[in-house]
Amino acid sequence: MKKLNYRLVIFIFAALFGIAFTIPSFIGKEPKVNLGLDLQGGIYLVLGVKGDEAVKSKIKTFASTIKYITNKKEIFIDNLKVNNKTLSFELIDKDDAPKMDEILKKLKGTQVIKKHTKEGILYIVKLTPKEIEKTREDALNQAIQTIRSRLDAFGLAEPSVTKQGKDKIVVELPGIKTQKEKNSIKKLISTSAHLELYAVDDEHKAVTPKDAAKYGDILLPSKDNPNRKYLLKTPPVLDGSMITDATVGFTQKTNQPAIFFTLNSQGAAIFGDFTGKNVGKRLAIVVDNKVYSAPVIQERIGGGSGQITVGSPEEAHVLAIALRSGSLPAPVILLEQRSVGASLGADSIKKSLIALISGFVIVVIFMAWYYNLAGIIADIALIVNLFLIIAIMALFGATLTLPGMAGIVLTVGMAVDANVIINERIRELIREGKNIKTAIEGGYKNAMSAIVDANITTLIAAIALFAYGTGTIKGFAITMAIGILASMLTAILGTHGIWEYLLAGGKKITPKHFGMKA
Template identity: 85%
Template sequence: MTMKKLNYRLVIFLLATLFGIAFTIPSFIGKQPRVNLGLDLQGGMYLVLGVKTDEAIKNQIKTIASTIKYISQKKELFIDNLKIHGDKITFELIDKDDMKKMDEELKNIKGIKVQKQVKNGSVYYTISLTPQEIQRTKENAVKIAVQTIRSRLDAFGLAEPSVTRQGKDKIVVELPGIKTQKEKENVKKLISTAAHLELYLVDEEHRATTPAEAKKYGDILLPDKNNPKRMWLLKTPPVLDGSMITDATVGFTQKTNQPAIFFTLNSQGAQIFGDVTGKNVGKRLAIVVDNKVYSAPTIQERIGGGSGQITVGSPEEAHVLAIALRSGSLPAPVVLLEQRSVGASLGADSIRQSMIALISGFVIVVIFMAWYYGLAGIIADIALVTNLFLIIAIMAIFGATLTLPGMAGIVLTVGMAVDANVIINERIRELIRAGKPIKAAIEGGYKNAMSAILDANITTLIAAIALFAYGTGTIKGFAITMAIGILASMLTAILGTHGIWEYLLASGKKITPKHFGMKA
C-alpha cells in the first residue's frame, strides 16, 4: 500500500478501525475504559420508589416559617404566636405601624399568598402557598430526589447506577453488581434516608405528653434517637434546616471518642446559627435528623464559624448519614414500592444467549454477503467488523452501560450497516447492466444510493433520540447502541467501503462484474 494510492476516505476508515480496536480491547481484558454491563447482564438490584410529594409541601411551609422568624428578629419586627397549621402559617404582628415593613419583607418570599386582618392594634397574618408554588414544589421534590439519590450512590462508590423518573412521583433505581444482603441493606438505607437536618430550641418551660398538648404551646414532640420512649418538647418552627449544609465529614468526638458527623454551614446558615446560639446561652439546642433527636446539648456560648457535630451510634451509620447530608436532604420522603433482585446466573445466561444471537447473526450476514456479492460482499464485511469495534469503543469511552436491549440494538445496527452496502451494490449492478464502465458505475452507485441511505439512517436516528429522551432504563440502552451504530455505519458502510474501492482502482487492480456477484 503506497502513500500515493491512499485516499482521504481510506485514511479516515483505517484510523477509525485502529481507534475501534484500541478502545475495544480494554473491555475484553477488564481494564478501563470499558463498557459496563447493565443490571440485566451482571445481576443486582431493581427498586421502584414512591416520593411523598405532600410532605415536600409541609417541609416548604416549615422553611418559610423559619425564614419569617429569622427576618422578624433581624429587622426587629415584633411578632407573637408564630404557628404552623397544616399547610398554613399564622402569626401576630404586635405593632400595626410595622405592617408596611413586614409586607415588604414578605414580598421577597416567592410563591406565598398573604392574608391579613387588623384587630385591636395588631395585625394577624395567614401565609399559604399559591397553587402554582404547590405544583412547582411537588415537581421539584421528584426532580431533586432523583438528583440526590444519584449523587448519594455515586458518593457511595457504586459503578454505573441508573436513577430515572417514572410517571409523576415514582423513581426507578437499577444497581448492577449489588448481590450480598449487607450491600442491599446499606444501599436501601442510603436511598431512603431523608437526611433532613433541623435545629430546634428545646422548650424547657412547659411539659407535654401528647402532640395535642404540645400544639397548645406551638411546640412539637419528637422521639430520642437512642431511646424512642423519651420524647423531646421542641419549639417550632426550627431555627435552621439542612439546606444550608455545605459539607459533612465522619470523625470521632474528642472527649468520648464516639463516632460523629461534623457539618459545615454556608454563610447564611452560619449567621443564623451564631445569632441563635448567642441569644440562647444556657438553653438546649436539639439536633434533629429525620424527626429524631440525635442530641440536645446545652449552649455554653455563641457558636461562630458555622459548624457543628452530630453524635451517632456506629462508624457505618456515620458514613451513610454523612453521605446523605453531604449530597443534600430529600425534599420529601421516599417509600419502597417494589424490589427485585437479578441473580448473577440470570445475568450470565442473558449474556450467553445474547452473544449467541449476536455472533450467529453476524456470521450468517458475513457469509451471505461474501457468497452473494463476492469481493463487494467481503469489503462490506470488513466495514461491518469495524462498525462493531467502533460501537464498543465509543460506549467504553463514555462509560455507557450495555444492557440486554442494548445488545439487541447492536444486532439491529449490524443489519442496517449491511443494508447500506446492499443498496450501494445494487445501484452499482444496475449501472454495470446499463453499460457503464466499472469506475463510473462505482462512483455512480455511491452517488445514487446516498439519498436513500441518508433518509433511512436519519429517520432511524431521530427515532433513537426520541427513545432516549422519553424512554426509561433499558429502553435508553437500546436507543444509545442503535444511535452509535447508525453513526458508525454511516462512516464505515459509506465512507470506508468507497475508500477501499478507490484504492483498488488506483492500484490498477482489474475490477470486473464478477467482483459484484455478477456473471461476467
C-alpha cells in the first residue's frame, strides 16, 4: 500500500466508477445510455408556433378580466369588443373613470387610449410593442414546456423538444414505430387544448361571422357537426389557464367517456358567480374553437369543477393529458416530418461500432508497438477513458446519437494524443542524458502546458457547439466534452500515477520501455 500514490488511487477509483456505471448500459438496466433518434428509429418533427394567436389570446383574457371585475364592482360598460391586438369598450358613467383607470393600471404591458363621447368614455386598450414581442417569445417557451410535459405524461422515454429560431420547435421521438403511435403523438402535440366557457346568445340570430360581430358575438361550430353553429357572447366567461386538474371518467347518466376538470380559486369564483346569475341559460364548453356541449345551467355550480363529454376513451385520454399539461398559448402547425426506420438505426449502430472498434484497435496496436510499455500504459488509460464517457452519459441520462458516436471516435485519437506528447518529451530528456525518473517527471511537466491549452480550446469549441447547435450537434458536443475531461484524468493523471507506482516498486525502467533503442 505504501507504493500507491494519490494519482494512481484516483485513477483506480475512476476505472471502477466507469466499469460500474457502464455495465447497466450493456445489459439494458438503469442507469443506461439512451439511444437517439438516428440510432433506434422514430419520428422527427418541426413545428411552427403562431405567435400572433398568443397575442390575441392575451387580449381576450384581459377582456374577460375587465368584464368580471366591472360586474363585481357594478361599473357599467357597453360594447366590449376584442379585435386582434386591441380591445375596446364604453364606460357609461363618466364618474366611474377613476375606478376604471385603476383597474386598467393593473393590466401590465398595456397602453390605454381614452376618448370622450356623448354617451360616456371610449376606452381602447392594446399591448405595447415590447409586450407583444415578449408574449410571442413566452408563447414559444411555454409551448416547448407544455409539449415536453405532455410527452412525459404520455409515457414516452427520452423525448427531445428544443427551440429552433424565433418561432419553431424541433421534436425528436426515438422508439416511435407504428402508424397508430405516430398519429396519437401528432394529435397530442398539435392539440392546443384551449378550453373556454362562453355564454350562449339565444336572444339573437346570426348566419355569418359578420352578422355575429354586429352583436359583439362569435360563431363557432359544433365538434360533432361542423354545420351546426353556436352564437356565443364575447369575451369568454373563463379560459383553460385556470384549470388545475383534468381526469378521465364516465358520465353517470349516459356512461359516456368524459373529462372532469377542476378550476383554481379565481376560476371557481368566476364560474360560481356566472352560473348563479344565469340559471336557465346555456353555457357553451369550447375546446380549440369547437363547441363540445352547451348545457342549460340548472343551478349555481360551486366548487370550481365541470365535465366535458367526448367520443371515445382514447380521445378523452389525449385531451385530458393536454388539459392537465396546460393549453398551448398559441396554435402549432406541422412544418416538417421525417421518419427514421429501426433498420436504418440498427445499420447506423453497426457501422458506427465498426468505426469505433476498428479505430480503437488500430490505435491500441500502434501505441503498444511504437512506445512499448509506455504505449501499453497509454492504452490502459484509453480503455478507462471509454468506460468513463459511457458511465457519465448513463449517469446523467444523456442521449447517444450518431454524431455522438463520431465524437467518441474522435476522443479516442485525442486521448492518446496527450500521451504521445508526454512520451516524446520523455524520450527527448532521455536522449539528453537524464535518468529515467527525472525524464518521466520532466516529460509530464514540460508537456502539461501544451496538453492543457489544446484541451481547453477544444472544450470551449464543444461548449459553443452545445450552446448554439441543434439536437444532433449537441450530441457530438456532449460526448466530445466528456471525452476531453475524462482524458485529462486518465491520460495525464492516471498514466503518471502508474509510472510512479512502477518506480516506487523497484521495477527497472529502461529506454526500451519507451520504444527507444538501448
